[in-house]
Amino acid sequence: MVRASLSSLVLTALLLPSATLGGVVPRAPESFDYVIVGGGAAGSVLASRLSENSGVSVLLLEAGPDNQGVPEGIIPYIYGRNFFSRYDWNYTLVPTPGLNNRQNMPYFKGHVLGGSTAINGMTYTRGPASDWDRIASYLGDSSWTWNNLQNLFKRSEAFEAPPGPPNNRYTPSVHGTTGNIGVSLNLNNPWIVPPTLQAASDVGLPYNQDVNSGNPIGISWQQFAIKNGERSSAAFGYLTAQNAARSNLNVRVNAKATRLIPESGSPLTFKTVEYVDQVTGSTVQVVANREVIVSAGVVETPVLLQKSGLGDAAELQAAGITVRLNIPAVGKNFIEHPGVPLSWSVNTTLTDDEIDRNTNNLFDQELQQWQNSRTGRLAQTSLTHIMYGRIPSNHSIFQTVADPSGGPNAPHYELIVANKWTTQTPRPATGNFIGMTNFVMSSTSAGSIRVNPSNPSGPPLIHTNSLNTAIDRVIMRHALRTAIAYMRSPAWAPFNIQPAFDASVANSDATLDAFIASNAFGGAHGVGTAKIGRANSPAGQDVVGPNFRVKGVQGVRVVDASILPFVPNGHAMVPVYIVAEKAADLIRSGN
Numbered sequence: 001m002v003r004a005s006l007s008s009l010v011l012t013a014l015l016l017p018s019a020t021l022g023g024v025v026p027r028a029p030e031s032f033d034y035v036i037v038g039g040g041a042a043g044s045v046l047a048s049r050l051s052e053n054s055g056v057s058v059l060l061l062e063a064g065p066d067n068q069g070v071p072e073g074i075i076p077y078i079y080g081r082n083f084f085s086r087y088d089w090n091y092t093l094v095p096t097p098g099l100n101n102r103q104n105m106p107y108f109k110g111h112v113l114g115g116s117t118a119i120n121g122m123t124y125t126r127g128p129a130s131d132w133d134r135i136a137s138y139l140g141d142s143s144w145t146w147n148n149l150q151n152l153f154k155r156s157e158a159f160e161a162p163p164g165p166p167n168n169r170y171t172p173s174v175h176g177t178t179g180n181i182g183v184s185l186n187l188n189n190p191w192i193v194p195p196t197l198q199a200a201s202d203v204g205l206p207y208n209q210d211v212n213s214g215n216p217i218g219i220s221w222q223q224f225a226i227k228n229g230e231r232s233s234a235a236f237g238y239l240t241a242q243n244a245a246r247s248n249l250n251v252r253v254n255a256k257a258t259r260l261i262p263e264s265g266s267p268l269t270f271k272t273v274e275y276v277d278q279v280t281g282s283t284v285q286v287v288a289n290r291e292v293i294v295s296a297g298v299v300e301t302p303v304l305l306q307k308s309g310l311g312d313a314a315e316l317q318a319a320g321i322t323v324r325l326n327i328p329a330v331g332k333n334f335i336e337h338p339g340v341p342l343s344w345s346v347n348t349t350l351t352d353d354e355i356d357r358n359t360n361n362l363f364d365q366e367l368q369q370w371q372n373s374r375t376g377r378l379a380q381t382s383l384t385h386i387m388y389g390r391i392p393s394n395h396s397i398f399q400t401v402a403d404p405s406g407g408p409n410a411p412h413y414e415l416i417v418a419n420k421w422t423t424q425t426p427r428p429a430t431g432n433f434i435g436m437t438n439f440v441m442s443s444t445s446a447g448s449i450r451v452n453p454s455n456p457s458g459p460p461l462i463h464t465n466s467l468n469t470a471i472d473r474v475i476m477r478h479a480l481r482t483a484i485a486y487m488r489s490p491a492w493a494p495f496n497i498q499p500a501f502d503a504s505v506a507n508s509d510a511t512l513d514a515f516i517a518s519n520a521f522g523g524a525h526g527v528g529t530a531k532i533g534r535a536n537s538p539a540g541q542d543v544v545g546p547n548f549r550v551k552g553v554q555g556v557r558v559v560d561a562s563i564l565p566f567v568p569n570g571h572a573m574v575p576v577y578i579v580a581e582k583a584a585d586l587i588r589s590g591n
Ligand SMILES: Cc1cc2nc3c(=O)[nH]c(=O)nc-3n(C[C@H](O)[C@H](O)[C@H](O)COP(=O)(O)OP(=O)(O)OC[C@H]3O[C@@H](n4cnc5c(N)ncnc54)[C@H](O)[C@@H]3O)c2cc1C
Pocket: 037, 038, 039, 040, 041, 042, 043, 061, 062, 063, 064, 108, 109, 110, 111, 112, 113, 114, 115, 116, 117, 119, 120, 121, 122, 123, 124, 125, 255, 256, 257, 258, 295, 296, 297, 298, 300, 301, 304, 524, 525, 526, 560, 561, 562, 570, 571, 572, 573, 574, 576
């Protein structure tokens, strides 16, 4: 800390005199064909694909550091160590009633090459076919249908079949095997598999051979972005080798874009990106001869647009920002997946609580094994299966509210069993647990991201507005009641399972709602804050057109989670890979 601030003081002292000298002719800024802001899921794909053409120069700016060789970036089991670290933006949420107005609720976001794919839970889900088809009909563009995206899903994926002949734990034909992101199943913890599967059947969730077949409903073996026992992040899958091999690809880490600077005259055009070198503190400008692509993620993309004068005019004025173009949709329509984690005690010692406590040096032994062979329990997480379900079609809510999902094979909720304590309060010093995290998937509560008017250069106001709609609350209650019934299945009885919370809260909607508000977290799958729309939709209703160009502006595209009008119901990483693969093809074809 002391050393860092001393050196930045020295640097400031060195820089000040030249900055205050008049009449110095500045050097022309460096230029590239494409300048991509943000090296996360989308930015890594774009930098990789666009630089396949050696005649095209690409600069990728990433605010965070690189994490090559960093254990918590590679060892799947310890991914949680990235939270509240230098690899996390350390955001907190604006207090919101659906989360009982709790203060300082964390909102994790990757601040590292690879973005959130470098710190996330690695769950690999494409979402249901019907949700992609819904985007296609929303855009009136059949290239977005599930069937028409299959080549991109496969191009991005390197599925690692588990040893042995193909079996009913996955469907080989739906997977790509030679793409960028490694995908595998977790075969650890065999004790948990029989009750996990049996209990699902007892609560009416059918066995589903492959969650990524287009119909995710039921219980499936979970698939993870893990390759050969290591995290397969966007950076490791799309950038590391390419960056080393291609002189036309420039990756600059610790480079935080602060604004896009407009050209003089009209039409409104942006070519120049200003960034701050996070190590030296110096401000640098770079020029994109062809275009700037903003891939800074669902929070920082709208913030960068707003800081560049593109956003809701009233919000920009309140923050003292000169309005270049009034685009009310910037930062709106922030859709998240709220989750409630629960835990139950069990009487087996085979849970991962023993790893976390390092009982009998178990963690140390597993680490040794991982280091020797990339195998063992640290080579995966504590999750093995994933469940997707729907509220009953005769639920009274449907008398007043339309089904928010994309169709009968699209989930309303998700349940994930974990082989350890999952509640966010500290784990008890003794005992063994299993957990269940319960998510609303088809969320309709829309929040917002905006520059903080009282501190425009500080963290933005992140407002999830979680559980704000009646249907979202109905779904969350149903998910929790399903989880409680699931753990009451006779399949778990041999483990003397007991809720580690007062399960009687589920007896009435009012007590359950209060419990949910006190225990839910905001999510980590945000989308929608620079949403895509049809070319001819009413002005200001969306941000980018079908070609990902910011409407009303020349020279800028947005490609990342922000453009998704709603999240294809699953975790958001694969959808973002596919959006970026699609955008890369479009850009390369000159559209
Ligand atoms: C804790 C956590 C767990 C998750 N778990 C899963 C999961 O298990 N499965 C799943 O599918 N999805 C998961 N997700 C969601 C998934 O990771 C994201 O949806 C996906 O990474 C979004 O891609 P993106 O390109 O939009 O943004 P990101 O991947 O977040 O990348 C944005 C990048 O831009 C950089 N950036 C931002 N602002 C600037 C700036 N001004 N200048 C330069 N660079 C900038 C950021 O540092 C970051 O590297 C999780 C996310 C989190 C945070």
